[in-house]
Amino acid sequence: MATGLNAALWWQTLWRILAGIFGAMSFSTAGALAAGLFQGDPHRNALAIAILFGSGGGLGIVLAGASLPLMLDAFGPGAWPMGWVVIGTVSLSFLPLGLWAALQLRPAAQSQTKTAPLPLRSMLPEMAGYAGFGLGYIVYLTFLSAWMTEQAASAGFIALIWVILGLCICVSPIVWRPILARFRSGLPLALILSCIAIGSALPVVLPSGSALLISAVVFGLSVFMPLGAVTSFSRQNLPPESLGRAISLFTVVFAVAQTLGPYGAGVVGDLYDNIGISLLAAAGLLLSGAVFALLQKPLQPSSI
Template sequence: MHAPDRPPSDARPARLILTLSLAATVGLGIGRFAYALVLPDMREDLGWSYSAAGFMNTINAVGYLAGALVASRLIQRVGWAAAIRGGTLACVAALATCALTGNFIALSLARLVLGLGAAAGFVAGGALAATIAQSRPERANFLLSLFYAGPGIGILASGLIAPFTLQYFGPGSWWVVWWALTLLSVAMTIPLFLIRIESGARFSEGSHAAFAILPVLIYLAGYFLFGAGYIAYMTFMIAYVRDGGGGAAAQAAFWSLIGLSAFVTPWAWRGVLALDRGGLATAIILGTNALGAALPMLGHSPAWLAVSAVVFGVAFFAVVGSTTAFVRFNYPPQMWPTAIAAMTISFGVGQTLGPIVVGAITDALGSLSYALNVSAALLALGAVAALCQRKVGPEGRMANSE
């Protein structure tokens, strides 16, 4: 399969990539992460354990993993635009379902569909954004960072909406929040249909080249650990803030700081993302991410939690961008969609296991502090693994299958 030849000539690269990022805004920023904002109210109203609450993000991650597995074939079958738009529309429909029912099975299916749709939009949008960025080599890393700021927009917007909605309508109003987030997602989906995002995608039917896992196994392991580690923080930190006495304003401020951090990412890590030295860039960013996750262990004051949110957020959004930069540096353009999908699958397996395992640990030990300890440890191990990754030579890029 080959990446698109070139971006459409009728749109500026930055504007086009920002528009593509709305698929990640809806699928990830709102579809996946906003769940943390309503989790405490849903858990109390519906009588869930922490394991059950964690399962809702696990099933979402299962859908994301399944979507990543079939993303390349989906793009080949329906095209880039249809994959991005269709995946985002599926997310909107699933968000509406979350507002309509408190049934555990129905909610699980909705979270599953959210994962599937998010993966389609993210893999297709990420590969297309990488190609667009490559058309401006001198600004490639900055342009690519714009796409990965997309989830931050969703996190910021949902952080400003959900806590105050819950405060206004009172306990048991989690379904009102889902309606508000559904309407927000509809508004954010519209621009994807107003500009041309299709480009000349070509697929090579006769190619027998396959992505070789072994040369990047340690890097994939690091990305797996990132998936398992970050999701514990992003699933349970709002509950941790609330349990510590933080009201709607504190929850909104904490979550919004994570979202706002995404907008700093393109500038904060521009030099690091330009490092063509194997997994070094990812290791630096992931180490910073681990530090942010560990900070709440050192204090519970609002100021300290704010520092944690900023440090975690600035690095969190850059980790995914660093893996795409790694793919761009180490593989030819025709392999980008397959390589990005492989990275996403490794990440997806990690975030599938993370929430339910950490939820079970919390149920068993009785404190959310343990969730943060596990999160920080996994992220630190991921940084060490990424540090061990060297550049991939031509002989390690493909495995021929006859």
């Protein structure tokens, strides 16, 4: 909401920083809590993790994607502040549900034993893969509308692409749940990153409306699932008392990479005066992350 109240650069920067800090906190705490659900049922646990990171974000993209392009087309760029206020109001309406859920929680019994340190060296491939996700995925979401505008796409088509992308994000937990539940290695993350890379590169390799539609489907079915993949990996390989620290560590890696990704993509796009080059570079980073993730083996009990 605050973003729509003042266009000054310092104001916008302040609220981006605060949103990033508290957004990271929400990812870490929600991920740790979801990982603690249904401990005796890996399939339901994987579904809970996937729904957390998939369905909510997908619904938000559907609502914003269906309305903002058409609103901007009708009222011009000057309507952006109104869009931010509306988005903030809708987001704020979910606060009572979050508070209700928090009041239902009971703190877990504190263990008297010393918590073992995280096996960082054994987790390096998964962390490197997750860094590749942070560097690459945000480029598509940041520059997709600009890319479609460069291709002379109409506001209605831009809105359609965003709605399809958001709907695919909503159903992505169903697609990836069996894989998250079955594998303790980095294979789920590697498969997901490969799909995100294909979705990112497809509009540039095949610049057509149909390719954009396919790209939105492939990208949407995968883009929020790396969060579920690393959470599921942590739950399956680490003791319960280490979940919070592991997910926080992954979130820090992600946050740093996500900060660098759009900046680097903007530099590349300006250098070549072509956003398409930025999308291809992002796809390359995502594929590199997939290769690293593929090297991740299940953690042995001795490494925990």
